[in-house]
Amino acid sequence: MSAALPTLQVVPRPGIVELGPGHPDPGLLPEGLVGEAAAAVLADDGPAALGYGAAAGPGPLRAWIAAWAGAREGRAIAPEEVLITGGASGALAHVCTALTSPGAVALCASPAYHLAARTLRDHALRVQGVPSDEDGVLPGALREALDDLRRRAERAAFLYCVPSFSNPTGRTTSAARRAELLAEAERHELLVVEDDVYRELAYDGARPPALPRPPGEEPGVLRLGSFAKLLAPGLRVGWLVGPRPQVERLAAAGWLDSGGGTSHFAATVVLRLATGGAVDAHLATLQDAYAARRDALAAALREALPPGSQVPVPAGGFFLWATLPRGADAERLLPRAERGGVGYLPGRRFALPGAPVDEGALRLAFSWHSADVLREGARRLGRALAEHLDEEG
Amino acid sequence: MSAALPTLQVVPRPGIVELGPGHPDPGLLPEGLVGEAAAAVLADDGPAALGYGAAAGPGPLRAWIAAWAGAREGRAIAPEEVLITGGASGALAHVCTALTSPGAVALCASPAYHLAARTLRDHALRVQGVPSDEDGVLPGALREALDDLRRRAERAAFLYCVPSFSNPTGRTTSAARRAELLAEAERHELLVVEDDVYRELAYDGARPPALPRPPGEEPGVLRLGSFAKLLAPGLRVGWLVGPRPQVERLAAAGWLDSGGGTSHFAATVVLRLATGGAVDAHLATLQDAYAARRDALAAALREALPPGSQVPVPAGGFFLWATLPRGADAERLLPRAERGGVGYLPGRRFALPGAPVDEGALRLAFSWHSADVLREGARRLGRALAEHLDEEG
Numbered sequence: 001m002s003a004a005l006p007t008l009q010v011v012p013r014p015g016i017v018e019l020g021p022g023h024p025d026p027g028l029l030p031e032g033l034v035g036e037a038a039a040a041v042l043a044d045d046g047p048a049a050l051g052y053g054a055a056a057g058p059g060p061l062r063a064w065i066a067a068w069a070g071a072r073e074g075r076a077i078a079p080e081e082v083l084i085t086g087g088a089s090g091a092l093a094h095v096c097t098a099l100t101s102p103g104a105v106a107l108c109a110s111p112a113y114h115l116a117a118r119t120l121r122d123h124a125l126r127v128q129g130v131p132s133d134e135d136g137v138l139p140g141a142l143r144e145a146l147d148d149l150r151r152r153a154e155r156a157a158f159l160y161c162v163p164s165f166s167n168p169t170g171r172t173t174s175a176a177r178r179a180e181l182l183a184e185a186e187r188h189e190l191l192v193v194e195d196d197v198y199r200e201l202a203y204d205g206a207r208p209p210a211l212p213r214p215p216g217e218e219p220g221v222l223r224l225g226s227f228a229k230l231l232a233p234g235l236r237v238g239w240l241v242g243p244r245p246q247v248e249r250l251a252a253a254g255w256l257d258s259g260g261g262t263s264h265f266a267a268t269v270v271l272r273l274a275t276g277g278a279v280d281a282h283l284a285t286l287q288d289a290y291a292a293r294r295d296a297l298a299a300a301l302r303e304a305l306p307p308g309s310q311v312p313v314p315a316g317g318f319f320l321w322a323t324l325p326r327g328a329d330a331e332r333l334l335p336r337a338e339r340g341g342v343g344y345l346p347g348r349r350f351a352l353p354g355a356p357v358d359e360g361a362l363r364l365a366f367s368w369h370s371a372d373v374l375r376e377g378a379r380r381l382g383r384a385l386a387e388h389l390d391e392e393g
Numbered sequence: 394m395s396a397a398l399p400t401l402q403v404v405p406r407p408g409i410v411e412l413g414p415g416h417p418d419p420g421l422l423p424e425g426l427v428g429e430a431a432a433a434v435l436a437d438d439g440p441a442a443l444g445y446g447a448a449a450g451p452g453p454l455r456a457w458i459a460a461w462a463g464a465r466e467g468r469a470i471a472p473e474e475v476l477i478t479g480g481a482s483g484a485l486a487h488v489c490t491a492l493t494s495p496g497a498v499a500l501c502a503s504p505a506y507h508l509a510a511r512t513l514r515d516h517a518l519r520v521q522g523v524p525s526d527e528d529g530v531l532p533g534a535l536r537e538a539l540d541d542l543r544r545r546a547e548r549a550a551f552l553y554c555v556p557s558f559s560n561p562t563g564r565t566t567s568a569a570r571r572a573e574l575l576a577e578a579e580r581h582e583l584l585v586v587e588d589d590v591y592r593e594l595a596y597d598g599a600r601p602p603a604l605p606r607p608p609g610e611e612p613g614v615l616r617l618g619s620f621a622k623l624l625a626p627g628l629r630v631g632w633l634v635g636p637r638p639q640v641e642r643l644a645a646a647g648w649l650d651s652g653g654g655t656s657h658f659a660a661t662v663v664l665r666l667a668t669g670g671a672v673d674a675h676l677a678t679l680q681d682a683y684a685a686r687r688d689a690l691a692a693a694l695r696e697a698l699p700p701g702s703q704v705p706v707p708a709g710g711f712f713l714w715a716t717l718p719r720g721a722d723a724e725r726l727l728p729r730a731e732r733g734g735v736g737y738l739p740g741r742r743f744a745l746p747g748a749p750v751d752e753g754a755l756r757l758a759f760s761w762h763s764a765d766v767l768r769e770g771a772r773r774l775g776r777a778l779a780e781h782l783d784e785e786g
Contacts, residue, residue: 005452005472007661009445009653023445031439034658038431046424050625052402052416059398079398086479089652093490097516102495118647123490232443234657254511259482260402263656264627265427268400 017377019344019364022167022318028289029232030273030282037272049268052260056251057084057239061271065239068274069225073210083247086262087238088197088224092116092160095193095222095240096123098250100157107145107190109137109161110355111168111321116160116195117352125157129352134312136163136173139180145354146188158191158219164208165198165317168350168363172315175209182221191219197226197238198317200283203291208316222246227270229318230283235266294320296371297364297378304382306389318367321347324360324385331359333388342380410770412737412757415560415711421682422625423666423675430665442661445653449644450477450632454664458632461667462618466603476640479655480631481590481617485509485553488586488615488633489516491643493550500538500583502530502554503748504561504714507738509553509588510745518550522745527705529556529566532573538747539581551584551612557601558591558710561743561756565708568602575614584612590619590631591710593676596684601709615639620663622711623676628659687713689764690757690771697775699782711760714740717753717778724752726781735773 010021041049056062062082070077085091100106102124108117110129120127131141142159149156159181163173173181185192199207210223226238240247256262273279294313297320301311308325324330330346337344347361366374403414434442449455455475463470478484493499495517501510503522513520524534535552542549552574556566566574578585592600603616619631633640649655666672687706690713694704701718717723723739730737740754759767 005449005455006447007441007451007453009447009650021445026440026444029440029443031435031443034443035432035435035439038435039428042424042428042431046428047419047422048400050422050424050427050627051419052414052621052626054399054402056398058400060400062398086655087652089648090655092651093646093648097486097490102517113651115647115651119651120647122647124495228445228652232658233445233653234443234661236652236654236656236658253486254508254513254515255482255486257402258485258506258508258512259480259621259629260626261629262479262483263629263659265625265629265659266656268627 013343015341016338017342017373017380018368019342019366019377021368022365023368024229024233025289025368025370028286030278033273033278033282034232034235034269037269037276037278041268041272049265053264053267055253055256055261056247057261058264058267058271061267061274064271064274065225065241069241072207077241078244080244081241081247083240083250084261084263084267085224085238085240086236087228087233088195088226089115089119090236090262091224091238091240092119092193092195093123094250094253096120096125098253099191099246100125104157105149105154107142107156107159108352109159110352111347111350111361112160112352113162113167113195114350120160127352129355130159131355134171135177136166136171137161137181139177139184142181142184146184146190150188156190158193159185160193160195162195162198164196165201165314166319167195167198167317168319168345168347169321170312170314170317170319171321172208178209189219192221194221194223196223197229199225200230201286201290201318202316203287203294204315220246227279230279230286231270231273235270236263237266237270290318290367293366293369293371293374297366297374300375300378301381304378305385318365320364320366322362322364323358324362325389326360327392328385328389329359329392330362333384336388337381337384340380340384342377342384344381406736408734409731410735410766410773411761412735412759412770414761415758416761417622417626418682418761418763421679423671426666426671426675427625427628427662430662430669430671434661434665442658446657446660448646448649448654449640450654451657451660451664454660454667457664457667458618458634462634465600470634471637473637474634474640476633476635476643477654477656477660478617478631478633479629480621480626481588481619482508482512483629483655484617484631484633485512485586485588486516487643487646489513489518491646492584492639493518497550498542498547499550500535500552501745502552503745504740504743504754505553505745506555506560506588507743513553520745522748523552524748527564528570529559529564530554530574532570532577535574535577539577539583543581549583551586552578553586553588555588555591557589558594558707559712560588560591560710561712561738561740562714563705563707563710563712564714565601571602582612585614587614587616589616590622592618593623594679594683594711595709596680596687597708613639620672623672623679624663624666628663629656630659630663683711683760686759686762686764686767690759690767693768693771694774697771698778711758713757713759715755715757716751717755718782719753720785721778721782722752722785723755726777729781730774730777733773733777735770735777737774
């Protein structure tokens with residue numbers, strides 16, 4: 001007999017404060033809202049929610065996202081420039097299949113979201129890291145990588161980056177840096193895939209600037225958004241905004257035509273929540289909750305970690321990217337930290353070939369636990385680190 | 394301004410009896426059942442339905458499918474041999490990405506489900522048709538294709554087929570033919586992808602035999618099932634049963650790990666329906682409804698079509714594959730038929746390179762309309778055909 005297989009991706013380990021997974025607190029998932037919306041959709045319009053959906057997603061949801069995202073970016077977005085996807089993860093996989101050739105180089109900001117990098121490799125892309133600093137991808141490094149490819153008569157499939165409240169670093173790229181990067185991309189006719197799932201989770205006022213869209217049509221910027229962080233991951237409803245020809249190419253895929261879109265029923269539920277105002281209302285709740293957790297974790301880390309540590313406070317998103325004092329190694333510290341009751345992801349796991357590795361860095365998610373549990377996690381990390389430094393030193 | 398984009402894939406044209414799309418009757422979609430299950434799941438276990446799901450799908454649904462399919466096939470299936478997918482369409486796309494190499498040849502029973510063939514091409518596979526007769530793929534033709542590839546030092550990525558109540562022909566491959574085909578596949582270490590979404594829609598008693606699974610582990614048979622036909626397409630919940638190493642390889646994809654499965658919330662709703670007995674109960678309703686429609690369409694066609702036509706009665710599924718008398722061309726007839734108020738898909742659209750084309754064949758779906766509307770569709774087809782034959786003759 002096989003043991004029972006899990007329902008969820010991560011089952012918290014007893015006694016461990018889990019700062020590794022970038023998951024929302026189960027207590028913040030809007031089960032009441034989703035239940036009401038599902039009931040309303042099925043009662044009012046059941047067959048339209050349960051039949052084969054339009055390949056590109058329900059038209060009214062494409063229109064809602066176009067208007068919502070357009071208002072935020074201060075530009076007109078047409079519904080035809082929006083594709084409904086199976087979250088940002090499904091979108092990235094689909095972009096790889098439909099718009100890249102196997103064996104091509106995919107440039108990727110490093111440190112990089114490790115599962116995105118794995119997705120690129122799954123599609124037979126050769127992932128090459130582009131170094132970044134506190135302001136995101138380094139334009140000089142991007143230029144160098146592109147020039148180097150050109151000399152070898154190769155072209156990059158795209159640049160993948162998370163410029164707003166980044167996974168894993170929590171950092172946000174400034175408007176000036178975005179403009180530089182886009183100019184570089186345009187010069188080399190490079191497609192940019194902007195993973196933008198944290199943008200709305202802004203805790204200090206204004207949202208980040210949008211990566212400006214070049215005026216031309218192709219290649220341009222494909223921006224991936226998701227309701228996974230705004231409502232619930234399990235819905236598997238996200239979107240992609242991009243130039244119309246590319247959206248059309250993506251929507252013409254056989255599997256989307258055959259299956260009637262990626263997640264039609266869930267998308268109709270999301271539409272009901274969106275038009276009823278629940279997306280915006282829930283977002284305000286999340287911003288308050290996550291801001292308090294971020295502040296609690298950052299303050300507790302500053303108390304718990306020794307001098308020489310760095311604890312930058314991200315302005316949004318799920319992650320705090322801390323750096324341990326010289327001599328500490330986040331990968332080697334991990335087993336001791338877990339024995340002491342706290343988990344995290346060492347920074348090394350996000351480093352890509354072609355970019356430097358910071359052995360003292362670690363990614364700490366403040367999305368899952370309450371402020372009190374986060375504080376306890378910080379104390380445990382501090383104790384484990386003190387032992388680790390004693391031993392290493 | 395753009396016109397409103399549609400919510401559903403196919404919007405019936407006013408005045409047309411639509412025998413083209415293989416869609417369920419909106420009136421047969423179980424919106425009440427889905428609504429109750431969604432409410433129950435969210436009330437009892439909301440966070441588990443809305444969080445990041447296990448990459449391979451909710452464990453209890455994998456276990457339910459393993460037990461349900463195993464009982465039908467008379468063999469033990471382990472939950473680890475089951476992967477939850479985004480319908481059979483999503484499963485096919487994922488199999489192409491994870492288990493094939495671009496540029497490889499994909500063998501495909503011809504006539505073939507046209508959107509599956511498009512999905513294979515989307516993944517840069519070279520689609521080659523294998524001729525079939527009333528009993529499905531011809532073993533001799535399969536052997537010839539495989540030998541030919543071997544001579545060119547190539548291997549086929551897989552054989553794709555729909556051996557039970559086939560799309561587009563409605564035909565079912567006998568147990569004897571299945572054994573012959575499997576022996577051929579084993580001899581050449583050929584993976585078989587069995588699109589099996591119509592198996593349960595059996596109207597004349599016993600379900601078709603399963604394509605016997607070879608005793609070895611890899612390559613073997615990957616069987617694609619779906620709740621699209623058993624419950625509702627919009628849920629986008631299907632499954633794949635296959636050798637454990639291949640299921641593990643498929644489940645290890647970055648996008649599934651990153652996104653927490655393909656359609657987690659919908660899968661938890663399906664699980665509730667399955668364990669509560671609703672899947673089996675609804676299936677009995679569907680069998681009665683579709684059997685009556687099939688009989689109505691077949692009887693009306695026999696009356697409406699001239700001598701020399703063939704109207705085989707499929708034992709299950711959604712489709713009747715009719716053949717017009719000599720001299721008639723289903724593709725050229727179509728515009729006249731649509732002017733006369735009936736739509737269908739000409740058989741030529743399902744023919745693949747490497748296999749013969751039957752210009753008189755057409756696929757007629759009896760799934761969407763009531764018996765009365767189907768009868769009217771048959772009469773209209775008969776009238777259009779009479780005019781067409783007059784003109785051609």
